[in-house]
Amino acid sequence: MGQSTILLPRFDIETTLLGGQAFRWEKIGENQITSFQGIVSGRILQVRWEDGGYVVDCDFTDTNAESAQFIRGYFDLDRDYGSARNALIADPMLRHFASSLFEDWDGPRILRQPWFETTISFIVSANNHIPRIRNILRVISRTFGKKISNEASGDYAFPTPEQLAGADLSTLRGECNTGYRDIFIRDTARRMADAFSYWNEATLLSTDELRTALLELPGIGPKVAECILLFGFHRFEAFPVDTWVRKAVSEAYFGGRTIPDGEIRHFAADHFGPNAGLAQQYLFEAARKRG
DNA sequence: CACCAGGACGGCG
């Protein structure tokens, strides 16, 4: 049983963990010093304040070295976010539009999340509110995932592709409240279970090939595919266009007039290049924060 | 209490 405490660099923890990219983190400790608990890859992670910075505690059946490696990967600690942020906010339009994100700390990061959970999460996200997405994913985990052996904690890992492939639609719809997305969830889980090694070794694939493969799965359209590429397959150049990003790009760069999604994506790739994914997250969180 | 949500899908012109 390994037990590690790892110091995190300076960044906007709350927006990163509770914003629109991850759905399995919660703020804990009422009126205490803020801390967060999340479930990632069947592990319970806690982020808490200690001596002027945030640290992550992980307590699970890995060695300390494995725990550290896992945390480094999940929080993308090997990427230079200072440089990426500086490059992006050199653009006065982005700097101004997203200024609310940089009042205290250094803005949000992009988490490197597990690909299957990310896939199902963003299928669920379609035409849905974030609080409801969180509820649905919690019940899906409780219903189909493995209980994390930890007293009576009530914490469950997100289900594997095989576990969700065996789900019946009435349970997904009636108990998990997925609505019409039940068939998309089960059938995409089946497809990913049947081709598990293909998806599990997707680091070998180009972003274009991976995007094409994702778009063949039920419930995955252009926007959801882009989210899975960015958050689940760590493609930093991916640029999801949803209602908030649409509004943000329109207001910040086109004087408020409506722009076709294709033109928005072209603009983003051209304007933000390899940092488009992070730029997208700035635009999304800033637009959502201002309402 | 209508409205809308990190849209996708199928049918139509």
Add this chain to the structure above:
DNA sequence: CGCCGTCATGGT
């Protein structure tokens, strides 16, 4: 291709 109605559900 592009456009448009439809799709469950519940948070605000």
